[in-house]
Amino acid sequence: MKLDVSFIWTAFVELLDAIPVTLAITAVSVLCGFLIGTAVALARQFRVPVLSQAGAAYVTFIRGTPMITHLLLIYFGMPMLLDAAAEALGFGFRSASIPMIVFAFLSFSITAGAYASEVVRSGLLAVDRGQLEAAYSIGMTGPQALLRIVLPQAFAASLPNISNMLIGMLHGSSLAFTVSVVEINAKAQIVATTNWKFFEAYLAAALIYWGLTIGIERLSALAEKRFKAYSRGGVS
Structure with missing residues (x-):
């Protein structure tokens, strides 16, 4: 077996088209998961x-079962429920019209919500209880104290864990890709099947994932620096 360096670059370029789908799945799942996790x-x-x-x-339950299990349960279970409900209510809707990526959004958001809840809870525990009591003493309501005092500090304390979750x-x-969504991994498989150079295609995919991960780490580091500056009363 001989490594085809030129095909690594060819695959890399072709895989760039799949980055928006991967980023969309990641962003939607983390944002929705963070809302779910905060409530929990x-x-x-x-x-x-x-x-x-x-x-x-x-x-x-979510932390005790694999992500792919959540995805398959949603993929096979949600259409059954939706079709049964539509039939019972006399609607003409059928689950076959749902884009495949919706299943990924829903499944990964539910998964992210469970992990985000522990991230947020650890941040809440890091905030001194006395600050909540001080907020009450100056006339703040419970929701005001949470939004203005507790949650911002909890978020700042949770930034490293949020980065890891992201x-x-x-x-x-x-x-x-198991539910036919063409993200980076699925695109690599498609590109590789043109001439069976799977190693080169997946190596190109690995380089893209690595680059995206480095980008997230850099942005997280900047966010942590900014939050630390504000907590000291400075500016950045």
Whole structure:
């Protein structure tokens, strides 16, 4: 076997078209997951009846099962539920009209939500309880204290973990090829089948993932620096 260096570059160029899909899956799943995770973390942190127990069960189940299992459960289960509901209500809607990428968005958002909840909860635990009490003492309501005092500090404390979660979801997005979504990994397989140079194609894919990961790490480092500057009362 001889390494075809020129084909690595050819594959690299062709794989660039798949980057927007990979980034879209990553961004949507992390943003939606962060909203889900924040709600779950707050419910657990403040011991909201029923919601706290439901949130704990959700986190335990999602963290205890593989990402690809979540994706396949959504891919095979959601159409069954939607078609059954549409038929019962007399709608003409059919799940076959749903774009495949929607299944990836939903599945990865649910997965990210469980991990994000632990990230947010660790950030909430890092904020001194006395700051919440001080906010109450100057007349702030609970939601005001959370939005203005607690959550910003929790977010700052969680930045390293958020960065790790973002990178994890970027890499996890490669599983979307199992439901026919053409992201970087799937594109590499398609490119490789033109002349069976799988090693070169996947090496090009690895280089792209590596570059994207470095970009996320650099942006996270800049964000951490900015937050530290503001926490000291300075500017950057």
